[in-house]
Amino acid sequence: MRTIAVLLMLLWAGVSNAVEPSERLADPALEARARVVSQTLRCLVCQNESIDESNADLARDLRRLLRERIAAGDSDDAVRQFMVTRYGNFVLLRPPVMASTWVLWFGAPIALLGVIAGLLIVRRRPAAPPPALTAQEQARLATLLDQPE
Amino acid sequence: MRRWLAVLPVAAFILLAGYFGYALRPDHDPHELPSALLDREMPAFALPGLTAANLKGQVMLVNIFASWCAPCRVEHPLLMRLAKDEKAPLYGIAYKDKDADNARFLAELGNPFIGIGYDRDGRVGIDFGVYGVPETYLIDRDGRIRQRWVGPLTPARVTREVLPLLRQLQAK
Numbered sequence: 001m002r003t004i005a006v007l008l009m010l011l012w013a014g015v016s017n018a019v020e021p022s023e024r025l026a027d028p029a030l031e032a033r034a035r036v037v038s039q040t041l042r043c044l045v046c047q048n049e050s051i052d053e054s055n056a057d058l059a060r061d062l063r064r065l066l067r068e069r070i071a072a073g074d075s076d077d078a079v080r081q082f083m084v085t086r087y088g089n090f091v092l093l094r095p096p097v098m099a100s101t102w103v104l105w106f107g108a109p110i111a112l113l114g115v116i117a118g119l120l121i122v123r124r125r126p127a128a129p130p131p132a133l134t135a136q137e138q139a140r141l142a143t144l145l146d147q148p149e
Numbered sequence: 150m151r152r153w154l155a156v157l158p159v160a161a162f163i164l165l166a167g168y169f170g171y172a173l174r175p176d177h178d179p180h181e182l183p184s185a186l187l188d189r190e191m192p193a194f195a196l197p198g199l200t201a202a203n204l205k206g207q208v209m210l211v212n213i214f215a216s217w218c219a220p221c222r223v224e225h226p227l228l229m230r231l232a233k234d235e236k237a238p239l240y241g242i243a244y245k246d247k248d249a250d251n252a253r254f255l256a257e258l259g260n261p262f263i264g265i266g267y268d269r270d271g272r273v274g275i276d277f278g279v280y281g282v283p284e285t286y287l288i289d290r291d292g293r294i295r296q297r298w299v300g301p302l303t304p305a306r307v308t309r310e311v312l313p314l315l316r317q318l319q320a321k
Contacts, residue, residue, distance in 0.1 A: 044280035047180060057245075058280055061271050086278045088185030118154075 018055045018063075025067050034067045037076050041066070041083055042093050050093055184286070184297035185278050191286070191294050192276035199240060199266030204288065208318045209238040210311070211286040212262070213279050215246040216254035221283045224301035225258045231307065232261035237315060240264050244282050245271040287311070289318050 017035075025031040035052060041062065043054035051059040051066075062083070069079045083091045095101045133141065172179065186192075191211075193201045204211075212228060214221040231237040241262035243251045248267060255262075268274050277286065280299070287296040296314055298306060 044182070058271075058275075061275060065272075065275060084185070086185060086275060087280070088182065088278070090182055 017052050018059065019052065020060075023060070023063055023067065025071055027071075030067075030070055033076060034063075034070050037070070037079055038063055038066055040080070040093050042091050044087055044091065178300070180281075181299050182280070184294055186294045187297070188293055188295065190292050191288055192273065194266070194268075194273040194276060196242065196266030196268055196273055199242065199264045201292065203264065204240065205292050206290055207238060208287075208289055208315060209240055210315070211240045211242060211288060213242045213244050213268075213274060213277065213282050213284045213286075215244045215282050216250040217246065218244075218282045220301040222254075222258070224283050225261075227302055227304060227307060228261040229259050231311075235312060237312075238263060240266075242266045242268050242273065242277075244268050244274045244279065285311070287314055287318070290321075 019035070019038075025034060038052040039050045041051045043049045043051045043056055043059040043062075045056040045058050046054050049059075051062045066079055066083075069082060070076075074082070080092065089096060095104060097105050191201060191204075195201070210231070214224075228239060232239045239261050241264070243265055245268065246254075248269075251265075251267070266273070271279075274282075277284075278297075283301055285298045285302055286294050289295050295318065296310070298311070302311065
């Protein structure tokens, strides 16, 4: 019983948000859209939370503003663009794919492919046979082998 | 070929350590963002006390401040000096502040501003892309934002960045 309670609590912990009841839009469809869009926008004060999760003052102002735009009939993309013109691409939690973000998007997969390719090449090549023993080493080996246990 | 491969991880480590060291340099704040409006026209705002139209045609500094903001208090003597000694044209936008509190703040510490706009709900601040007061914007004759400083100005920043850029734009 207690396990189930704890698990339920953990389940809810993930969906916590900072939206106050007074901020919500009356129309549930519009409110749902607002929630989705606000989860993709960064709170610039905390910088690692979306404005949906953040309790910062600015995040609250931006949530209100976003809901106003959506209630006024803006599309989701128009609202995002509204934020980007003011705060730059950094406000988007999912950075757009563009020349300056190629390293971010493709760097890790390319590095991984490089490592895999490198490993395959090294594996394929038969290891070079060790150089033959010199006469001196031959003699030492013979004496070592001849020694009684 | 094998030797060269062995050097690769070491080289990668040195490269990364160098970059991390560079990113941790003491005068660098990674939270600081360049303004999205850099080299673009400032928002066409109309606040009680100050409108964008009032400001056209001159090079100036616009400082966004509030009486509730502790770093603003720290920064204030520097603004006073900028206005008095350097004759820097300085305008203020009171961000999400109560008028009475703001008046008390300026009565106590002095008023370096030629004009003040009262952004009571913070909407104009959002249009400017404000995310942490105090912020200072340098605006040129055409009304374009040329630089933005987030956080309190420091004497070093003023002599190294603010004044040179201000003088350069004024000389044009």
